[in-house]
Amino acid sequence: MKLSESPTTQHRFNDLTFFVKRDDLLHSQFSGNKARKFMSLLTDDYPHIKQLVGYGSVQANSLYSLAALCAIKKWKLTFYVDHIPNYVKQKPTGNYRGALDLGANIVDLSQLEDRNARHARDYIKDNFTDLSETLLIPEGGRSPMAEEGVKTLAQEILNWKLMERCENLVVALPSGTGTTALYLQKYLEHTDIEVVTCACVGEKEYLIEQFLEVDSSAPHPTIIGTDKKHHFGRLDQGEYELWKNLEEQTQVEFDLLYDPFMWQNLLDWLPKNPNKMLLYIHQGGILGNESMVGRYRHWLSI
Structure with a gap:
């Protein structure tokens, strides 16, 4: 592509x-500035990667773009959000709906008993220590x-x-x-x-x-x-x-x-x-x- x-x-x-x-x-599906930011993930070779893990808001453009990228690469996406409002759960719209349709695993941190008030970034860092098959994606693709x-x-x-x-x-x-x-x-x-x-x-x-x-x-x-x-x-x-x-x-x-x-x-x-x-x-x-x-x-x- x-x-x-x-x-x-x-x-x-x-x-x-x-x-x-x-x-x-x-x-x-994979367009805009997120396509530019994540282009290297699509074009470079990652033979051992099976999963991307990211975080952001429930309607983040990066959520949908990463879901599209994972669908193309046949990877799993686990994406952490601070909170999913009930009205969004009951009637999914926008990037949240699009990501769900593409198979994303969207995790509501507010529902996790072991969160202990940690920021999503810190929760991910503490829970994903084996990165042999996983790539951690900064919020919004903010990285080199x-x-x-x-x-x-x-x-x-x-x-x-x-x-x-x-x-x-x-x-x-x-x-x-x-x-x-x-x-x-x-x-x-x-x-x-x-x-x-x-x-x-x-x-x-x-x-x-x-x-x-x-x-x-x-x-x-x-x-x-x-x-x-x-x-x-x-x-x-x-x-x-x-x-x-x-x-x-x-x-x-x-x-x-x-x-x-x-x-x-x-x-x-x-x-x-x-x-x-x-x-x-x-x-x-x-x-x-x-x-x-x-x-x-x-x-x-x-």
Whole structure:
């Protein structure tokens, strides 16, 4: 399977002309930034591995992507979550449903008697000491294993820029752990392409800490942000309306958890940088919209 060379399409939004790198189209199940981060797991040889063990939220994009990867590789996935709400158990949606359909073993830590208040990371470390047939995956793919796939993405961007003869290019993408943005900056550092991102989880200082944890020597992308306080995962009507407008004007469905906040920041930043040509990296996450839209419709009574 070749997880590269996703198409780049041109769009207009609020009189802004821009391009989208459609990594959401890499594969029907294994796509977006997680496909780039986990590409080495798919392409490299792991003859003795039979199981992946990871952790995160019950609707994490990494949960579904790892489940798809394990289905392709014929591995077992054991994925630990802090808590599975009853309404999610009763009516599975989004990434949780998709992962279950692909055979993932999703473990609710809140139901384990031996948890002893341990974080998922620590619980896994204590319980998986024999790693001869098991790979432990950091939350969200935040590790050096992501470098190979993001390096490929950076080369595709550079090739596209040269082919299109595009000047003053800025590459934009939102950040959770910031792994993708960090490695993009590393491999585009010696070009005239600027990489910009925003801190979707926590403040700017927290994102910088994540950068340093992944690769303390790598150059950092530009972090942009408005003065608006952002609470990750909290419903925001303005973000929901922006997300709907994006799809209506571009005919592209974006991720509802990360992309609206990045676009809020871009719509403030771009007028101050009028000579920039925007290439937005679509990082997938579309299956997660199923649960997010349900939350918004219930909240807004629509």
